[in-house]
Amino acid sequence: MTDREKHRRDDHRHDDRRRGRDEARGGAERRGRDAKGRERSGSRGRGGPRRGWSEDRPSERSRRTTSSRQVAFEAMRAVREDDAYANLVLPGLLRRSRVAGRDAAFATELFYGTLRAQGRLDAIIGACIDRPLDQVDGDVLDVLRLGAYQLVDMSVAPHAATSETVALARQVAGAGAGSFVNAVLRRIGEDDREGWIAKVAPDRSEDEIGHLSIAHSHPAWIVRALSDALAAHGRDRSEIDALLEAQNAAPSVSLVMRPGLTDLDELIDNGASAGHLSIFAASWPSGDPGGTDPVREGRAAVQDEGSQLMALALALGADDLVRAEDHRWLDLCAGPGGKTALLAGLTLEHDAELLAVELQEHRTQLVERAVATLVEAGAEVTTRTADGRDIGGEMPGTFSRVLADVPCSGLGALRRRPESRWRRRPADIGQLGGLQRDLLASALDAAAPGGVVAYVTCSPHLAETRLIVQDVLRRRTDAEQLDARPAVRAGLLPQARDVELGEGPAVQLWPHVHGTDAMFIALLRRREQD
Incomplete structure (x- = not known):
């Protein structure tokens, strides 16, 4: 045995004896944790087990948590x-583990649910x-959130x-954290x-926004913005509870059929069922x-029905609105390519060609994969990698139909x-606003009369x-x-044609009303030259 190995053995024995004395005196919680909940001594940091730990020991094996929680x-x-x-x-992570x-279903519900409920869980x-929470070690705080959600x-x-979460805490941060x-x-x-x-x-009654923020686990500024949006689109502010609840519910999986490449019967044979709104949609159970x-062959893909309706409003619903020669279409912000593929599939019916523009090269590659089978x-x-x-x-004046699906906060x-609500800040809205205005202006410039x-x-x-459109x-x-x-109704299934679409002229979809993401669309036409 080398000197280094002897010293390490002696250190381990010393640590074990010291922990035994602390626990005998009932002082493990007082002495074993620092201000952030981690074990003070014998920890390797970054969630590693303490020195002397071995999963082969029976006493330690009992402290391990299930793989789904891990x-x-x-x-x-x-x-x-x-x-x-x-x-x-x-x-x-599910595949590797x-x-x-x-x-897997348990891990998924626990992970997504904890992220959605994080604001409320942190308050509890x-x-x-x-x-303060910022003085609790990040790993320990995440473990607490997972346990509190359960x-x-x-x-x-x-x-x-409780027992499984304590085992997880010991596993990632030591006995003191447990x-x-x-x-x-x-508690x-x-x-x-x-x-x-x-x-x-x-x-x-005293602070409605603050109450809703905790009760529905959304930052207060998002609650206020959503309430204002409801009112601006002619809806009652009292719907805010239903909207926030819908945004906390796990969404169903929607499939989109690539035009001409598959049909609903084939998707049903593969386990899907009929969609709810879009004529190209199917629902996937779980x-x-x-x-x-x-899906593997690129003839169908995962895509929210609201997103499908936005592309269909231009590709199908604008047939009676376009007054230009209708053979050149443009997708100005194409990545990752879901809407591009719908447009591409419908160009065949219109004898049109499509230019898909994306700023980032890796997203251009995603667009190319999305449209490959079409x-x-x-x-x-x-496809073209360029700034829209x-x-x-x-x-200028080139395209009869232009889709400007602009970068945005993703609040819809x-x-x-679920992580987006905790990452976004009010300042992001203002920073994105300039880009959104410039892209819409460019789209109008690119449109033919x-x-x-x-x-x-x-x-x-x-x-x-x-406000962007008005400006x-x-x-x-x-x-x-x-x-x-x-135009939006043109993409709806016959049984959904009477769905509520607001006061116009723009359309705002809502999770609690339509069961889709909160997509917004405004249609503009470049005036014809005199």
């Missing part, structure tokens, strides 16, 4: 530390500890939720969700449809991207939707806004 924790850590996207990080079936956790929002037996987590979760388990909301949320032949079927699609703001100047897709432009966002925020139209005399409602 996967949920690792996904939480990736979102927090690496700014990972929830929908991208979880599938890879070989978690499937009911365990904050009421149960004697320090106790407050899931039908997990309290004993199982004791800390155990104490906090026992949280003393009440249910409604009881905790009554304790930690402001009284609604899980990942990527293994089915239509190109093989005869669609004329050209330049296209109007480079190719919070149910799919009599051509139609669809301005689309996945956000209901007024500063990204109606751009105020600055120019060569464009007019059209009623988008008939």
Whole structure:
């Protein structure tokens, strides 16, 4: 044995004896944790086990948690530390950990649910500890969130939720953290969700926004923006509870049929069912449809029905609105290509060619993959990596139909991207506004006289939707806004044609009304020359 190995052995023995003395005196919680809930001594940092730990020891094996909870924790850590996207990080972790079936479903619900409920969970956790949350170690805080969600929002037996979460804390941060987590979760388990909301949320009669923010786990500025958007689109502000609840519900999976490449019968044979709104939609029951032949071969894809309707409003609904020679179409902000593929499929019926522009090269490649099977079927699609703001100047008066699906805050897709609500800031809206104005102006410049432009966002925020359109139209005399409602109806299934589309002329979809992401569309036409 080398000297280094002897010293390491002696250090381990010393640590074990010291921990035994502390626990015998009842001082493990006082001595074993630092201010952030981590074990002070014997920790390797970054969630590593303490020195002397071995999963081969029976006493340690009992402290290990289930793989589904471990996967949920690792996904939480990736979102927090690496700014990972929830929908991208979880599938890879499930595959690598070989978690499937009911365990995968549990991990998915736990991970996404905890992200959505994070604001409310933090308020509850904050009421149960004697320090600010920013003084709690990030790993330990994520473990607490996962445990609190199981106790407050899931039908997990309290004993199982607590014991498994404590085991997870010991696994990632040491025994001291486990004791800390155990104490906090026992306090949280003393009440249910409604009881905790009554304790930690402001009284609604005195601070409605603050109350809704905690009760529905949305930042206050988003609650206020959504309430304003409801009112501006002629809806009652009292719908805000239903809207926030819908954004906290796990969305169903929708498929889109690539025009001419598959049909509903084939998708039903592969396990799907009929869609609810879009004529090209199908519903998938649960899980990942990527293994089915239509999706694997690029003849179908996952796409929200609201997103489908935005593309169909231009590709089908604008037939009676276009007054220009209708053979050149433009997708100004094409990545990742879902709407581009719908447009491409429908160019065949119009004998048109499509130019798909995307700023980032890797997203251009996604567009090319999305349209590959349609190109093989005869669609004329050209992709180009360029700044959409330049296209109007480079190719003025060229296109009969232009889709400007502009970058936005994504507040309309919070149910799919739960981490976004905690990352976005009010300042982001203002920063995006200039880009959105420039892209819409470029789209109008690129449109031929009599051509139609669809301005689309996945956000209901007024500063990204109606105000952008109004501002751009105020600055120019060569464009007019059209009623988008008939164009949107053109993409609806017959049984959905009477669905409520608001007062016009723009259309705002809502999760609690339409069951889709909160997509917005305004149709504008370049005035014909005298």
